[in-house]
Amino acid sequence: MTGTVRDGGKYVGTSVPRREDAALLTGRGTWTDDIKLPGMLHFALLRSPHAHAKVRSVDVSGALGMPGVVAAFTGKDLAGEFAIGIPTGWPVTEDIKIPDHPPLATSEVNHVGDGVAVVVAEDRYAAKDALEAIEVDYEELPAVVDVEEALADGAPLVHEEFGTNHCYTWPLAVGDVEEAFREADVVVEGRYVQQRLIGSAVEPRAVVVAPDPVNAGFTVYTSTQVPHFVRDILAVMCGVPDAKLRVVAPDVGGGFGSKLNVYAEEALALALARRLGVPVKWVEERSENHVATTHGRGQVQRISVAATSEGKILGMKVDLLADMGAYLQLLTPGIAVFGAFTYCGLYDFGAYSFECKGVFTNLTPTDAYRGAGRSEAAYAHERIMDDLARALDMDPAEVRLKNLIEPFSEPRVVASGVMYDSGDYERTMRRALELVDYEGIREEQKQRREAGDPLQLGVGIGNFTESGGLSPSKVAAGVRLQSGGWEAATVRMLPSGKAEVVTGTSPHGQGHETAWAQIVADDLGIPPEDVEVLHSDTAIAPFGRDTYGSRSLPVGGVAVHLAAGKVVEKAKRIAAHMLEAAEGDIEFESGRFSVAGSPDQGVTIQEVAGEAFLGVNLPEGMEPNLTADHHFDPPNFTWPFGTHICVVEVDTETGKVSIPKFVAVDDCGPVVNPQIVDGQLHGGIAQGIGQALYEEAVYDADGNPLTATWIDYMVPGAPEIPNFTLEQTVTPSPTNPMGVKGIGESGAIGSSPAVVNAVIDALSHLGVTHIDMPATPLKVWEAIRDAGARTPGITE
Template sequence: MTAETMPTRLVGQAIKRREDPQLITGQGSFLDDIKLPGMTHACVLRSPYAHAKIKSIDTSKAKAHPGVVAVFTGEDMLDLNPLPCAWQAGRVKNNVNTPRVLAVGEVHFAGDPVALVIAEDRYIARDACDLIEVEYEPLPVVVDAKKATEPGAPQLHENAPNNIVMEWDAGDKAKADAAIAAAEVVVREQIINQRLIPTPMETRGAIARYEQATGEFTLWTTSQAPHVMRLLLTAFVFGIPETKLRVISPNVGGGFGQKIFCYNDMAFTMWAARKIGRPVKFVEDRSENYKYSTHGRDHITDVEIAGTRDGAITGLRVTTYANLGAYLSTIAPGIPTTLYGRIITGVYRIPAAYVKVYGVYTNTAMVDAYRGAGRPEASYLIERMVDRFAAEIGMDPAEVRRKNFIPPDAFPYDNGMGLLPYDSGNYEAALNKALDIIGYANFRKEQEEARKHGRYLGLGISSYVEICGVAPSKWIGLPGEGWGAGLWESANVRIHLTGKVVVTTGSLPHGQGVETTFAQIVADELGVPYDDVVIEHSDTAGTPFGYGTYGSRSLAVGGTAVYRSVAKIKEKAKKLAAHMLEANPDDMVYENGRVYVKGSPDRAKTLAEIALQASVAYDLPEGMEPFLDETSYYDPPNCTFPFGTHIAIVEVDPDTGIVDLKRYVAVDDCGNVINPLIVDGQIHGGIAQGVAQALYERAVYDENGQLVSGTLMDYAVPAAHMLPPFETDRTVTPSPVNPMGVKGAGEAGTIASAQAVMNAVIDALSPFGVKHMQMPATPENVWKAIRAAQTAS
C-alpha cells in the first residue's frame, strides 16, 4: 500500500491482512517445514490403557532396529520435573498432579506417553515404537466427572480424595438460597456442556537444538505464548537459567487455545537433543492430537433460576462438575473458576447468585482453554436458563432479556461474583438491532403459519457478555485468584534513521491479524506510510517479554502497549524538533508525521528528519539519549467486556431429526474497531465453532476410557456448506479501560453462538413439549428428544 493509495486514516478501515499472501500461496514456514542439519525424528509410544500400572518396559528390540538413534523411558528422565500448572485458582492445595515428561510407574489416560524413540526419520521411529514391549496391569477407569466423585469410584491420585482437584465457589450462597426459597417461579435443569476437541489445521509439535559449547537450547514450537514457554520450561521443568533457552514460534496453523500450554514434547525434544547431541523433531499426527493434546469444555451442571411471574429474575444457583482430565494442564483450574464461575450472571442484573465448582480428575485427556475458555460455558448456561424461565412464565424471551438487562447507567457494574467490574455496556441496543435485522415480529407470524403446515421453525436469542484482555496484575496476579502473576503485555517501537518503523511485540498472530492491526495503529499515530511499519514477534530472542495471544487480549493489552510506546516516541520527537527549530518544547504539535510550532505550521520537521537527527546524535538537547526507541509494559487497570446479541433461525424435520440452520445474525460490540474486515472474520470463525458444538461436535469416551471419536471420521467438524451466510453488524460502546477504546472480538462468536442455535432448536420443538435437550442436536438426539417428550405427555 503506497502513500498515494493509503486512506487518510487507517484505523477503522477494512484493510486486507498483510499476513495472508504468504500463507495462502504456500510460502509460510510452519513447524514441519523446518529442517536442521543432522536432525533426528521422535516418536512416542502411548498407553493403550486409560488406567494401568506399568510393570515393565523392554526397549531392546527397538534399540536394535536399523536407523534408531536412541530409546528412552520415563525412568531415564527423572532429572526433569513434571510439567507445571501455572494457574491454580487458589483452592488447589496439595492435590496438584501434572504429567511427567514420560509416564513413570502408572498411566492415567489412553494416550499417556510411555516411551520415546529417536531415529533418522519419522517412519523408522514409528516402526521402532511398535517393537517396544510394555507389560501393563489394568486398573479401574472413570470418565464421567460427576461419577468420579461418588463413593467407590476408581481413584486416580492418592493426594486427591474422591478425585476432587478443588472445591471453588463465588457469590453469596445464603442470598441465593433465600431468593430461590422465596421465589414465585423456580426452574431447575441439568446442563451438559460436552467435551470438544479443538482440531487446529496444524497439529502441535516441537524441534529442539542444543549447543554444547554454550549450554544453550533453541526450541521451535507451535505455541501461542513463546515467552511463557521459555519461563516454564527453564525455571520449572529443567531448573536452568531462563537465558539458556530461546523459543521461536513459526507460523501457527490455528491455535484455539490448544497451543497455549506447556506440553511434554517441548521438554523431551530438548532433553533428547542434549542427550544425543543432535537436533530432535517431533510433530503429532492427528490421532495423537486428538488423544493427548488438551480438550475443551466438559461440564456437568445442575442449575436453578428463580423469579417472578412478571419476568424479573431474582436468583441463580449453580453446581458444576468440571472434568479436568487425568492431570492438570498449564492453566486448567482457572477456566471453570475465574473465567466461568465469575461471569455466570451474564448480561443480567441478578440480585442473588451463587456458583459452586468441583474440579475433577478422570481417566481422560487433559482439559484446558478452548476458544472462549469458560465464558462459552457460562454464557450457554445463563442463556439457556433465561429461555427456560421465559417459557415457564409464558413470556417472550426477548422481553425477559430486556426486563433484566444491566442498564447503561449502571456501569461500571459489579455482578457480585468477585469479578472486576464490567467496564461498559448497552445491551438493549444490540438486542434491538439484531431483532430488527432478523425481522422478529414477522418471523413469529411466519413461524405460526408454518406450524399449521407441518413445518417447525425456531428462533433462538443469545445475549452475551464476555471478559477479555485478562491481564490486570491487581486481580489476575493475586495469589488465590489467578496464577500469581499479572498478564501485562509489552511492545518496543524504534524509528530507524531512514524513518522506517520497527515494532516488536510480545503478542503474536495465529489468525488474528496482529501484524495488520498493529501496523494500522502505528501508521495512524505516527503519520507514516503503512508499508513503512514492520511488526516483529514470536521469537524470545528478539522481542520484549510478553504473555502471548489468547483470551482476545492482543489488541486491548498488546495493542495498547504499542500505542503507549508510540506516544513516548512522539513526545521525544517533539522535544528534539523544538531543539532543531529553536522553539519552546511546550509549543510543539505532532501531526501527520510532522512536528511544528503551534500557530506556525511552516516551521516544521518531519519524523524522518527527526529520526535522522536522533540517530547521528551530534546535536541533541542536553541529557537526551540518541535514537527514537521506546518500550512499554502495559498493565491495564481492568479487563474489557465485549457483548452483543446473536439470533439463529432453524427448521427441524421431526421425522428425521435433521436441523437446518437457515439464518444467523450477529450484532457484536467490541468497542472501537481498528479493522472491520478482521473483526468480521474473527466473528465468522467463532460462530462456526459454536454452531459446531450445538449441532455436530462431541468428544466421546467409552466406559474403558477409549476415545471413540478419535479421528476425523468420527468427530464431526462442520464443512462450509453446512453453514449459512452469517449476517454481521455491530454497535460501538468504547471501553474506558484503554486509550483506544477497544475491547476484543476473537472469541465472541463462539461465546454467543451455541446457545443461539440450541434455543432455536428448542423453540422449533416446543409444540412437541420439548423443553430442553443436551448438545449436540444431532438428528438422533433430536428424534429421541421428540419421542421422549411425547411419551412423557
C-alpha cells in the first residue's frame, strides 16, 4: 500500500480543535429544516393509531377542502409512483420471509405510526391540521407485541401470508459444544433482555426534495448518515436514474444508527416532488420519531457457559430471539446476526454455538443503534461472566483475567470462528482496575456492608471487543454483508498550493473535517487550515459507503491517507524533473522535496503543485495536476476493545442508583485526535448508561406506545451522567497502514454491562442476582424486596 503515517506526526496524534464546532455552536449550521426553496410545499402523514388493522377505506376529500391544502393522497393513489416497496439490504438467509413494505399502507397497517395518507399544503401547520379531516375505516386485528409469545401456537400473525411470525433462523457452530458442556464442572445459564431503545437524536428526521428544471432530475436534502445509500435505493424504488438524483446530507444533528436507513418519508418526498413539480419538505415531530423512526436493540438472550471449577471457560451457547418489528428496514435482519461473532468477547475457549431467530411483531421496526449487535453481545457475555463468578464464589475480575486471550499482534481465529486483528486485553483491563482502585473499592464495599449502610457500593466490569471498520466486501464467516465495504477518497493539490479532500464518508458529529485535514496535513507537509474537506453530497463525492459501524477512520480515513500518498508519489516525480535529479535521490519531508546529500536543492510541494497545474514542464507522459483517487477495501474488520468499570451507590431504601466513578480504558489503535476520541467516548458511555438505567420503549398489550414523548421516555441529561476517567492503550491493527481501529461505538458497548453488573454487585449480599435493564429505582427496590423475602434479616 502507498503511504504511511508515522508514529504520531506534527498534527496526527494531537488535539487540533474541531473546525466543525464554531458554526454549530454559534447557530450558523445548516440543518435540513433550514432549507427554504421558492414555491416549496410541506407534507404531513396520517399515521395509524392501531398496531394492527385492515384498512377498508381512506377518504381524503375532507382534507382537500381545508385552507392551504394543495393535494392529498392515499397509499393506493401513490402506488404507481414506486417500482418496489422499501427494501431490506441484508437478507441473512435464503429462506428469510420479507414482507411487502409500501411507503404508505394500502390494505393493512402493522404498527402504530404506519402511514396511511399524506397531505400536501402551503405550510406544515395547514398540512397537519388537514389530517384531522381524513376518514379511515379500520378493521382492528389482534396484535402481537412480545417476541416469545409471537412464536407460540395460536399467536396472532403480523403477516398472515407467511402463516407464522418466524422471520428466519441463523445458526453458527464452532467446535464440539456438547463435549465442552459434558466435561464442565459447572454450567451457568442466564436470560437477559435487551429492551427497545429510541435513537433520540437532537434533530429528528427531515427531508426536502427539489426538482431540477435543468437536467430533469432531483436534489434530495435529508438528515441521514447514508446519502449514497439514499441515492441508490431511491433510484430503484422510484425509477429515477441514479445520475438524475443528487443527495445532500446537510449538518446532521445526530444519528446513532437510526439515520442509517432509507425511510418511507424520503421516498414519498421524491414521489410528491415529481408528481407536483415543486419542492416539498417534511420535518418529523418528536412524537412521530418515537413510532416511525427505527428502534434499537429488542432481544431476548439466553446464554450459557460451561467451565471448570477453577473458572476456565470451556464452551458457550447463545440462543436469541430478535424482534424485527413489523417490517424489515435496511439492516433489520442482520443486526442480531452481526453480533454472533462477538459473544465470545475477549475470552479464550474452544467451543461455541449460536442461533438467532428473527421474529415479527406489531411494533415499530428495529434496526441499527450505536454498537449494533456488538453491544448486545458484550452485555450478554459480561453478565454471564459475573454469574459464573458468583457460582464459583470467585471475584469477577479474577474470572475474567483467567480467560482473556493472550496478547497477539497478528490476526488470530477466536472461538466464534472469525479472525481478530490484534489485542492486548490484560494490559487494558489491569490499567482500568488500577485507575478505579478496585481493591480499595472492594474494601469500602466490605465496610459498608458490615455497617449496614443503606447506601451500598457496587463495582461492575464491562470488557468488550467489537467488529469495527465495517466492513470488508468479502464474505465473512458465511455472511454476505450488504453494507460497509470499500471507501473512496480523492486528494487534490490546487494551484494555490492548498489541498482539497473529497471523502465518501458522511459525518454527523464525528469530526471528519478536522481529522481528515490532520491526516492530509501530515502526509503533504502543509497546515491543516490549508486542507478543505468535502463530503455528504453525491454530486461532489459520487462514490461512497457513508458512516456507521465504526468504519469512518479505519476505512474512509485510510482511503484519504492512501490517496494523499499517491499525490506525494506523483509530486516526487515532478520534483525530480524540476531539480534535474534521479527520482530515487529525492527525499520528502515536511512539505519539501530535496536531493539526497544536497538539502539546499529543493522545491516545496506547493511549487510542484503550481508546475503540475501549468503542465508545461512535466516528465514525459505525465498528466497535469496533482490529484489522486483511492478506493480502500479492508482485508478484515478492525477489532477495537476496552475495559469499562463502573462504581455505583445504590440506596437500598429507595432503589435509586448513582454513579460516583466511571473508568474506561479503550484501545482503538493509534489516535488521530485525542479530543475527538474522548468526545466519542463521552457520548457513547452516556448512551450506555441511558440503556442501563433509564431508557425503554414500552408498549401495552395491544401494541400502543406508552413512551411516545420525552415526558415518558427518559433520556439522561447532564445531572444523570458522571464525570469519566478515560485512558487509551495502543495496539495497532495490521489490517490497514495507519493501524487504526475506530472508536465511535465503543463507549456504548462497554458501559451498559459495567453499570448493570455494578448495581447487582452492590446488592448481591442481599440475594439479588438479576435485574433487567433499565435498572430503574422501582425495579431495583422490587429486586431488594423480593430477595428480602428469602434472605434472613431483610424485610420490606
